[in-house]
Amino acid sequence: MLKVLVDFYRLKEVNSGLGYFSNQLGRALASQGAKRVDFTFLLPKYFNFSPPISVNIIFASFLRILFPKVNKTYDVWHSSSQLPKILPPKKTKFILTIHDLNFLIEKKPKKRVTYLKKLQNKVDRADAITSISYYTKSLIEQHIALHGKKVHVIYNGVESPAKFAPCRPQWASDKKFFFSIGYFSAKKNWEVLIDMMTEFPDYHLIISGFNDTAYGNQCKEIIQQKGLTDRIVLSGPISNEEKSWLYANCAAFLFPSLAEGFGMPAVEAMKLGKPVFLSKFTSLLEIGGDAAFYFENFDKKSMKLKITKGLQTYNADRQAHQDKIQSHASNFDWDKAAKKYIELYKSF
Numbered sequence: 001m002l003k004v005l006v007d008f009y010r011l012k013e014v015n016s017g018l019g020y021f022s023n024q025l026g027r028a029l030a031s032q033g034a035k036r037v038d039f040t041f042l043l044p045k046y047f048n049f050s051p052p053i054s055v056n057i058i059f060a061s062f063l064r065i066l067f068p069k070v071n072k073t074y075d076v077w078h079s080s081s082q083l084p085k086i087l088p089p090k091k092t093k094f095i096l097t098i099h100d101l102n103f104l105i106e107k108k109p110k111k112r113v114t115y116l117k118k119l120q121n122k123v124d125r126a127d128a129i130t131s132i133s134y135y136t137k138s139l140i141e142q143h144i145a146l147h148g149k150k151v152h153v154i155y156n157g158v159e160s161p162a163k164f165a166p167c168r169p170q171w172a173s174d175k176k177f178f179f180s181i182g183y184f185s186a187k188k189n190w191e192v193l194i195d196m197m198t199e200f201p202d203y204h205l206i207i208s209g210f211n212d213t214a215y216g217n218q219c220k221e222i223i224q225q226k227g228l229t230d231r232i233v234l235s236g237p238i239s240n241e242e243k244s245w246l247y248a249n250c251a252a253f254l255f256p257s258l259a260e261g262f263g264m265p266a267v268e269a270m271k272l273g274k275p276v277f278l279s280k281f282t283s284l285l286e287i288g289g290d291a292a293f294y295f296e297n298f299d300k301k302s303m304k305l306k307i308t309k310g311l312q313t314y315n316a317d318r319q320a321h322q323d324k325i326q327s328h329a330s331n332f333d334w335d336k337a338a339k340k341y342i343e344l345y346k347s348f
Contacts, residue, residue, distance in 0.1 A: 004033075004345050005040045005072075007079045007086060009060050012044035017264070018099070022080050024157060027051050028338035037342060040074065042086065060086060076345045083118055087125060093348045096126040098151075100261025100282075101139040106187060120144055128344065132156050132262045135283035152344060156262050157334025160271035166245035171233060177204040178307075179250035180265070181243065184209060184216035187259040189279065192298040194222050197232060199304040205254075206246060208235045247272050252311060255284065256295060256303075263287045270329035273322030275314040277307055291328035 008026050010018040026041055030051035033039060040056040042064075043049055049057070064071055068087045077088035078095040088094050103115040123129060123144050129151045131137045137151045178200075182188050190207055197205050211219070211234050223232050238246070247253070253269035253276045263284050269276045276292045278284040285294065293310040295303055314321045 001038045002036070002076065002346060003038045003040070003074045004076045004078065005042055005058075005074045005088070005092075007042045007077070007081070007084055008049075009042060009044055009085060010081045011047055011049065018081055020264075021099070021156060023049075024159065024334050025080060025337065025341070028157065028334040029341065030055050032335060032338040033342050037345060076348055078341070078345070079122075083122060093127045094125055095128045095130060095344065096122055097130045097132070098123075098136060098140055099132055100136055100259070101143060102187065102259045102261060102282075104139070104143070105259045106185070116143060123149070127348070128152065130154050130341070130344070133283040133286055135286050136261050152340075154337055154340045154344075155332050156264065157337045158264055158267040158271060158329070158332045159334070161240070161244040161247045161268050162272060164240040164244040166248055167239065167241035168245050168249075169235065169238065169242045171235065172206070172246075172249075173204055175204045175231075176202065176251045177206050177249075178252055178254050179206050179208075179246050179269075180254050181208040181238075181246075182255075182257070182265060184211040184213045184219065186215045187257060188215075189256045189258050189298070190219055191222055192256050192300070192303065193254055194219060194226065194228065194232060196300040196303045197228055198226060199300050200307075201231075203231070203251065205232045206235060206250075207233070208238045208243065208246065210237055212236075243268075247274060250274065252277055252307060254307075255279070256298060257281065257284065260284055260287075266292065267329050267332050270325045273326045275310060275321070275325075277303075277310060287332075289328050291325045 008022040011022045013019040030039060030053040034053040040058060042058055042060060045059045064086045068089055071089055073089050073092050076095060077092045080097050082098040104112055107115060129149055131140060131151055131153055134153050137153050140151055193205060223229055247269055253274050255266050256279045258281050260282050266276050266278055266288055270291060276288060278288050278292050278294055280294050293306060295306055
C-alpha cells in the first residue's frame with residue numbers, strides 16, 4: 001500500500017485559513033483513502049486530532065525541523081502549507097501546496113523578494129506543485145521558476161454553514177442587513193462597504209471576524225466619523241452557529257477583497273444560495289463564476305446600483321437563482337478535493 005505523509009503542522013493555527021484547510025482536508029483524506037493509502041499525519045506537538053478513520057500520527061519537533069535526515073522515508077510527502085518548516089528526506093517524493101501569493105500585494109518590495117526566495121527554495125525541492133485556484137497557478141507561473149514542473153489545480157472544499165444549527169446573535173437587529181466575514185487586514189477593503197452604507201439608510205451591515213488590528217481600528221474610526229455606529233456592527237469572532245444564522249438571514253453577502261487565493265466565505269454564502277457581490281480581483285472572479293455579481297468599481301453610488309439591480313434580478317426568480325448558485329458551489333467539496341490529491345499521490 002502507498003505510504004503517504006501529509007504535513008498538517010499549521011493545524012496549530014486552528015482558527016486561521018490554513019488551520020481550517022488542514023482540518024477539513026485531513027478528515028477527507030482519512031475517509032477517502034482508508035483502503036488505498038497508508039496515511040501518516042504530521043501534527044503540531046500534542047495536537048489532539050481525531051479523523052473519522054484511524055491514521056498514523058507523528059508530531060513536529062525541532063529535531064525534525066533541523067535535521068530532515070531523521071525523518072522517515074515515505075513514498076510521498078505532501079506539505080499542505082507553502083513554506084513548511086519540516087522537509088522530507090531526499091529520497092521521498094515531495095508535493096507542495098501553494099495557497100496564494102498575496103505577499104506580492106501585501107508586502108513591501110524587500111519583503112516580496114525575501115518571500116519569493118523562500119518559496120522558490122521550496123519549489124526547487126518539490127517534485128510536484130498544487131494550487132487552490134487557476135489564478136494562483138497563473139501567479140506561480142509568472143513569478144516562480146518551475147523548471148518543467150507542472151502545477152496541479154485542486155479546489156478547496158467548503159462546508160455548508162447549514163451544517164450547524166443557526167443561532168441568532170443577541171446583538172442582531174430586526175433590520176435588513178448585508179453580511180461579510182474575515183480577518184481584518186487592509187486587503188479585505190471593507191472601508192468601501194462602510195462608505196457605501198451611507199447610500200443604504202434602510203439596511204444594516206455586519207462584518208464578523210477578528211478586528212483587534214490596525215486595520216480594524218481604522219475601520220472603527222471611519223464608522224464613527226460617518227455617524228454609522230447605529231447601523232454597522234463589527235462583531236468580532238463568532239460561533240459556527242451564529243455564522244450559519246447570519247449567512248441564512250442576510251439580504252446579500254458582500255466581499256470586496258483585493259487579494260484572495262481562494263475566497264472561502266463567498267462559497268459559504270453560495271452554499272446557501274445567497275446572492276454574493278464580489279470584487280473582480282485575484283481569484284474571486286474564478287471562484288464566483290457566473291453565479292455571482294461583481295462590483296465594477298468601488299465608488300459608493302456604483303456599488304449601490306450594482307447591489308440594487310442584482311437583488312432585483314435575484315428576487316425576480318429567487319428559486320432559479322438559488323438553484324444556480326448552489327449548483328456552482330457544489331464544485332467546492334472536500335471529498336472531491338481529497339480524491340484528486342489521492343490520485344496525484346498514486347501517480348508517483
